[in-house]
Amino acid sequence: EVDVRRAKGGAFVIMHDSWLDRTTTCKGEVVNYTLAELKTCRLVIEGTGVVTDEVVSTLREMLLTTRDR
Structure with missing residues (x-):
């Protein structure tokens, strides 16, 4: 499972929660x-x-990290 979120400015990041508090x-x-x-x-x-x-x-x-797996 991969959760993708959009950051301010449009970049896509990998983050399970929409809030950062629990995991960062x-x-x-x-x-x-x-x-x-x-x-x-x-x-x-x-x-x-x-x-x-x-x-x-x-x-x-x-x-890029997982492309050959």
Whole structure:
């Protein structure tokens, strides 16, 4: 399952929730952030609150990463 959301400015990003609060270090709705702003958010491991070094991926990045799988 892949959930695609649209960021402010039209970029497509991969984000399960429409809100960033539960899965990233940022707060608010994806649609209110530009791609550059979303790239400053770090992903959080669900249930533990541990912050990772991973950032929000664009749809293009995800497709390029998985194209041969």
